[in-house]
Amino acid sequence: MNVNSMTSFNGTSSKNIHLEASHSSNKTHSNRSRLKPLTNVNRTKTKPHRVTNQDLLNPCRSPYVKTNGTTCGLKEIMIGRCQEYQYVKRGLFLTNQPYIKNCTQLYEAFESAVRYKSYCNMNMSTYERYFDLALDGVHVINRAMFWSGTYTIAHAYGANGRNYVTLEDTLAAAMVDGLIWCGKENDTEGFDFFSCPYICKDNKWADFAFWGLASKTFAQLASGEIYVILNGSQANHRSAFRNNSYFASFELPNLRQNGTYRVTKVNVLVLHSPDGTVVERCGEKSLFDLEELVRSQGFDYACEDDPEELILIMCSNKWEARECQIARQALRQTWDIKLYGKSNSNRNSLSLIVFSCLFFIQYYSLKIISGSM
């Protein structure tokens, strides 16, 4: 295989180092969005290649075919992730779980819910035993983080459970995050490796069987203060808080209102992407509705637009954005002083001031011209 660069192989050499992201990491959805209808999924499709008779039974046996159905190696991937979660990550930071869970048993609870079963017969209790086993005894205190339309940033900020714990940091979800699966009746394999249906006319619950229950269960485990990261710059002016989101449908209604492990406060963080439009801010439109809802459930509420640490993460993923340039410039100046001391620094701090002025003047003018003020 060739792990090629986006730029072609270049025999000549230049004097300066050129760094360019070949991809900017702007993921707002998790890979599992594949499981939900009505979302746009950018998927790299590989053309099937030399399909033989044997492949027709199980395309995963072929060294070439890639399909849109169940992820090949589902079982091995799930069991491997389960072991890793417990023996590698656990020791690092995730939990102080007193005992190791049995990964084979967990996988079997999962498999017995789906294998040889028809996708459209699933419902919100299909995976109950799996979640009972996988999440047994877990509580996430003051660190649970929910997100909607902000997958990449929320996970970067959560730092795999070091700072905050998302659903995807729990064993139950970590085992399948980004994978695809669906059962198939009357089939030797019991899984459909060719394609998974995502819409069942007569049973809308089928689509929520796994992630709906996952979200619900996770919400029930959260206690104390919780964090919600919303996207105030959604494409097509979609609202930050949507009634049909997982967060609205399965998480908010399932937060615990009573008992030792009750939720006390909902902290909402609203992000506006660099160079993105500002669709909604704290207290506006859907965020106003959200506050009402939260308070009516008896929780305290706070909302903050763009905390600086999150802007830094957004800019570090998108450093070429216009709105990140002044910070970049400021960092350059600070590091130049750090590196070279006084020598360039008078010139530099002066130039930063001039630069700031010019930037802000230019920025206003643009805002005024574009009529967005």
Add this chain to the structure above:
Amino acid sequence: MNVNSMTSFNGTSSKNIHLEASHSSNKTHSNRSRLKPLTNVNRTKTKPHRVTNQDLLNPCRSPYVKTNGTTCGLKEIMIGRCQEYQYVKRGLFLTNQPYIKNCTQLYEAFESAVRYKSYCNMNMSTYERYFDLALDGVHVINRAMFWSGTYTIAHAYGANGRNYVTLEDTLAAAMVDGLIWCGKENDTEGFDFFSCPYICKDNKWADFAFWGLASKTFAQLASGEIYVILNGSQANHRSAFRNNSYFASFELPNLRQNGTYRVTKVNVLVLHSPDGTVVERCGEKSLFDLEELVRSQGFDYACEDDPEELILIMCSNKWEARECQIARQALRQTWDIKLYGKSNSNRNSLSLIVFSCLFFIQYYSLKIISGSM
């Protein structure tokens, strides 16, 4: 288990949202340093608990014990990661590998090199077959990234192969990254699950058997322009380029000097951590030596101190650092204009200018007082 927050459970509620990283991600070593003598490894040790007779044979059978030896579940983790690499990550961005490799065969090549073998008999050819199979046909063109003392930042910047490809992004290394293993002669399991020796008096090569060969092989696959991220702020004033580093010992000497897949240019990026000292800059001390070495091998050379995109990543991992405050402030101002338009903005841009002045004045004074200029 309780996934506790660092702060205690708090029944009362405050008006503002308080965000605090409970960990700052300052990892400078990969886990492979564990295989290397003379490095400090911070490992969370869990006390063994209720050791029974059966546990004495294999502590991984116990639901409680955690040891310092071979990672429990090594085989399942490796096979699971191999499948995931090929069926999940591959489709996303990593490779355009024309065919799927056999994960069981790969694991067996690995296992047969180590299981039932004594750790201190290993050498640089022990894992040859494993690397031959796992890296067969791979070339990394214009995107290979090496790192030394900068694990976290380099990997954040490389973005799992989306921007740059590190050794850990290749199948051979991804299968075992962060894992520990060592064989044991005359043992039913063939692995030592209690502890792994890291020093063999009579055979210094044992410690390099795996990661030494991995580094060497990766260096041989790199072509075109390559990138090296070094740490110019090492603790205890250690140099950025050290003779006994993996980079100096196994990578630099193995870069291809001829042929279609030769290396043309070495781009060195030297990082200085926020609030860290500046031990070395491009062209100084060990970095001067590095340039000589690189040029003597016939490659072009460039060196850059702290490219802005990397400073942004460093600051987003350590936003509380003094040297990140001005950028943070600048971002705050920019986002306030973005959010609220003209209203606060005159005051804001003025305050940014004042802030900048004060910051730089203060910064100099500190530098002068501390005598670092």
